[in-house]
Amino acid sequence: MSHAEPVKVEVGLGERAYDILIGSGLLARSGEEIARRLPGTRAAIVTDENVAAAHLDTLKAGLEKGGIQSAVITLPAGEKTKSFAHLEEVVDGVLAAKLERRDVVIALGGGVIGDLAGFASGIVRRGMNFVQIPTSLLAQVDSSVGGKTGINSPRGKNLVGVFHQPRLVLADTQVLDTLPIREFRAGYAELAKYGLIDRPAFFAWLEQNWGQVFAGGPARVEAIAEACRAKADVVARDEFETGDRALLNLGHTFGHALEAATQYDGSRLVHGEGVAIGMALAHRFSARLNLASPDDAERVEAHLRAVGLPWRMADIPGELPDADALLGFITQDKKVSRGALTFILTRGIGQSFIAKDVPPSEVLAFLKTSHPATLKASHPERSKRSRSERSKRSRSG
Numbered sequence: 001m002s003h004a005e006p007v008k009v010e011v012g013l014g015e016r017a018y019d020i021l022i023g024s025g026l027l028a029r030s031g032e033e034i035a036r037r038l039p040g041t042r043a044a045i046v047t048d049e050n051v052a053a054a055h056l057d058t059l060k061a062g063l064e065k066g067g068i069q070s071a072v073i074t075l076p077a078g079e080k081t082k083s084f085a086h087l088e089e090v091v092d093g094v095l096a097a098k099l100e101r102r103d104v105v106i107a108l109g110g111g112v113i114g115d116l117a118g119f120a121s122g123i124v125r126r127g128m129n130f131v132q133i134p135t136s137l138l139a140q141v142d143s144s145v146g147g148k149t150g151i152n153s154p155r156g157k158n159l160v161g162v163f164h165q166p167r168l169v170l171a172d173t174q175v176l177d178t179l180p181i182r183e184f185r186a187g188y189a190e191l192a193k194y195g196l197i198d199r200p201a202f203f204a205w206l207e208q209n210w211g212q213v214f215a216g217g218p219a220r221v222e223a224i225a226e227a228c229r230a231k232a233d234v235v236a237r238d239e240f241e242t243g244d245r246a247l248l249n250l251g252h253t254f255g256h257a258l259e260a261a262t263q264y265d266g267s268r269l270v271h272g273e274g275v276a277i278g279m280a281l282a283h284r285f286s287a288r289l290n291l292a293s294p295d296d297a298e299r300v301e302a303h304l305r306a307v308g309l310p311w312r313m314a315d316i317p318g319e320l321p322d323a324d325a326l327l328g329f330i331t332q333d334k335k336v337s338r339g340a341l342t343f344i345l346t347r348g349i350g351q352s353f354i355a356k357d358v359p360p361s362e363v364l365a366f367l368k369t370s371h372p373a374t375l376k377a378s379h380p381e382r383s384k385r386s387r388s389e390r391s392k393r394s395r396s397g
Contacts, residue, residue: 028061
């Protein structure tokens with residue numbers, strides 16, 4: 001089967017610049033693309049059990065076609081793999097394969113594998129070449145680009161890691177066909193985020209074309225490419241997250257708090273769903289502070305609802321801690337400076353900005369009005385419908 005030429009997006013970092021290739025069938029031509037940039041290299045493929053079953057043979061055949069020998073390190077799937085124990089396993093596997101510094105570590109998987117393999121490649125032999133082959137939509141538009149790597153600590157997520165840029169990112173859109181619909185939707189939240197940060201025309205395009213993005217084909221390639229362009233622009237301006245790159249956290253302050261409140265239970269809430277609710281809350285909170293029109297918040301909520309994503313706290317199955325406890329999770333997630341919190345807020349669609357002086361009292365009051373318990377007390381019929389919607393969503397996966 002022939003495939004159209006991939007779309008190329010460059011991440012402009014001077015001598016460390018690299019390409020992101022987006023298109024169908026890139027696993028099969030991975031060896032050709034890697035060998036062109038890293039001639040004479042050998043590889044260690046880091047993947048998880050689920051991805052290996054679906055895509056490892058295709059990747060190995062593609063590497064062999066390009067003359068690249070590979071060793072394979074297969075790990076359990078899931079967030080718990082981002083640990084010191086599995087980091088040691090990857091490091092030992094790379095060393096056992098007798099790979100040299102000029103050889104390459106390839107991450108084949110979603111964000112967990114990309115973060116872990118990237119960290120290992122950044123520390124083995126004081127830094128090896130690294131190639132990202134993301135297999136989830138979320139990883140293709142977000143975590144595979146920009147060089148942030150790391151693992152979790154018992155004290156929190158992503159607290160141990162390094163900035164280590166890849167030499168190449170291969171985003172094969174064909175592999176997304178094997179994703180469960182819930183995981184694809186969760187990745188779509190990060191896709192929409194780029195429109196809401198500073199690309200209002202892209203968000204408007206998604207409102208019109210999201211069905212084609214879900215269906216696959218040229219619209220999916222173009223949407224992923226535009227998200228990668230957006231992230232590449234931010235990374236080129238602020239590689240080490242000292243300024244503008246914080247805008248990429250739109251929706252994440254509320255979202256991370258909700259993830260913590262559900263104890264990272266993926267059956268209740270996955271990361272992209274938390275981000276979706278977080279983005280809706282950020283727009284609604286901005287309207288409450290008279291920074292933006294309520295119409296913008298309603299537009300964001302309507303789009304998330306149309307694609308089947310949760311958009312309010314009441315969409316999360318089960319009970320949530322009260323507003324005071326949610327505020328506690330927020331203050332743990334973001335640094336507090338002299339009693340004020342940092343949020344990514346907005347003045348409208350595509351007009352996000354960093355707000356460094358948000359009073360906790362304002363956040364608490366907003367959380368109380370948005371909390372499912374409050375909505376249940378004031379709108380019992382609406383609460384009943386919300387439970388019915390949650391039940392349908394969980395049954396549809």
